[in-house]
Amino acid sequence: MISKLVVVKSYIPPARHRVPEFWDEEKINYVRASSQSGLPPYALSEPRRVGRLLDRISFKDLRPREVNELLEKADKLDVDVGMDFFGTRLSVPIYVGDMSFGALSGNPNIAIAKAVTEFGAVAGIGEGGLHPEVAKYRNIVVQWASARFGMGLDLLRAGLAVNIKIGQGAKPGIGGHLPGRKVVDIIAQLRKIPKGSDALSPAPHHDIYSIEDLAQRVKALRDISKKPVLVKVAAVNKIMYVAVGVARSTAEGIIIDGAGAGTGATPLAIRNHLGIPIDYAIPVVHEWLRKNGVRDNFLVIGGGMLFSAEDVAKLIALGADMANIGTAALLSFGCIMCHACHTGGCPTALTNLIGYGKELDIEWAAGNLKNYLKALEAGLKAIVYALGFSSVRELVGRKDLLKIDYVDEEVASTIGVELGTPGGVAFYGKYEPVVSQEVYERGEPPIIGMGGVVPGYTYPARRPLDLLRIEAVQVTRPSVDPYREPVSIEVNIGRFRADTPVGVAAEVDEALVEVGKGLGAFIYGNCEDELCVNNYDWVAVPPSGATLANGVAELGREIIVVDERLGGDMWLEEYIPRLDVELKKRRVRDRVVVVAVGEFYDGADVYKLAALGADVIVPLGIFTYIHRRFKDLPMWKRAEKYENAILSIEKELKLAMGAGGVTNYQHMVGNRDLVRSLDGAVAKRLGVEVAGR
Missing domain, CATH: 3.20.20.70 (Aldolase class I)
Structure with a gap:
């Protein structure tokens, strides 16, 4: 144990990558500027030719310059961008999390809980158990995950709600792994496991193998905790069936984590190729819930590569009630996107070994996150006011206010947004992938932290094959x-x-x-x-x-x-x-x-x-x-x-x-239903469906 710790309370330069990623310097600086001033650099931007669907979507009747001019007087605008979260009033429709005590290094977890409670947002604590310092704060959502780490009545009855974690966007269907070297005394105590042992979360819940099993678990947890129950899943190819099943299980809501979402550790090939982005998932989920008569009073939270008020507003217009922001919250107090979360050597004291070398200053981090939430609030107020609404709740599912440019008709039709200037989602680059030493030295899949990489979408594809997204089962049947x-x-x-x-x-x-x-x-x-x-x-x-x-x-x-x-x-x-x-x-x-x-x-x-x-x-x-x-x-x-x-x-x-719940290779050969394309032209030429269908 190192007796003298370095307290981190300032930014260091972001990491640089050979091939530009989604979380580039521009976005990192956007979040940092918001976190310092409490105002975003802008509220709306012009649509882009390359990037997420959210980057290509615009509000038809809004001019970015005019909306951005509203930012300076945002606190005086008579609009409500808050919401009711199961009896608790929130200032913004923002859910921060779920980041476990262990994946993060303790102080960041405390800072998040402190910031959301004091400002008026909500945060998920992940599956790392409930630390006493986190438990002091009210606006938290506790998690029932496959490993049941730290589970007990005190945990289940803390906070505002319980979420059942079935999957997450960075590693749908494969469970979790906190390396034993990161399981120090406090983490071992909270998770109720031996110090130094790997904390392994099974891929499936071994008591949830169907929608009927899920319904039983939802009702049991509601009875035990006396809290509303949410279900967290990854955005997968058949997410619409999953969402309807969750709604019919009597859960109060669903948290959908899109491809490109952050994580502490995941196999590289899984992070980059499984699941679909959140902007493909939310509009389809909203429509299926509505058509099946289960949308009313059912909370839909969506996340994965979101960072601005513009992102939040567009996602709500596509059909979400709240936005889940994780990576951007970490950026607000120092993350540099070096992808070393799993190593225990985080240079910004966010995911390093607890008690070894560095620790994050809680007050500095919480202050930054509160300023960032304030900036999101200001941007949302400017957008909602410019749309002529008095409340952000009026924006939910208003796809008629949107248009999308630079995609093909197949994609526009799938998400139900009017197509403006046509184009293609896919973008390509010539490069040789980085081959990690784990591959040829140890015969192991490379492990990486954080997210933001979706080939052909937020990161250049080498070839059309990269545009295909692999299916992962969530809720409707178990993973293996x-x-x-x-x-x-x-x-x-x-x-x-x-x-x-x-x-x-x-x-x-x-x-x-x-x-x-x-x-x-x-x-x-x-x-x-x-x-x-x-x-x-x-x-x-x-x-x-x-x-x-x-x-x-x-x-x-x-x-x-x-x-x-x-x-x-x-x-x-x-x-x-x-x-x-x-x-x-x-x-x-x-x-x-x-x-x-x-x-x-x-x-x-x-x-x-x-x-x-x-x-x-x-x-x-x-x-x-x-x-x-x-x-x-x-x-x-x-x-x-x-x-x-x-x-x-x-x-x-x-x-x-x-x-994907597939146990025999020969059963999958020629089964094109196992993959979806992010691009309509690629889908047609490869004989597969577009993501979201």
């Missing part, structure tokens, strides 16, 4: 924990069975061939193993319309290798589903193995290509990266790197499968 429950990734290759859908390319390295043989993988190239391609009747084709038109499906081959290096006039990810459909039409699909060869890197790539229709995926991207970096090492050392990379991809694949 692949570390505790069996998940099969075996693939039938003719008369043999491969132990993995990750194929290897013989041309890359002889060491990779040996690894393929040892792992029971399909080998694309010359070799002598029973799973080598040259032991079969096979053909390699480019992803082109010509090869489909010429009847690839009629060649009678055992294996069709689609290799994007051969050229072609189609995306590989476009060709695979078309080939899958053609083979099914000719009733030969079960006799043909489809192999996709291209620049792929992780388990999310493998999952998406399988859902599109590939049986085996050869991820040349990661293999060529390892070969280029380690080609001078002895063969056995190179083999170790390749083997670790394949093991990492397999674990990521199993996590994604488990999140």
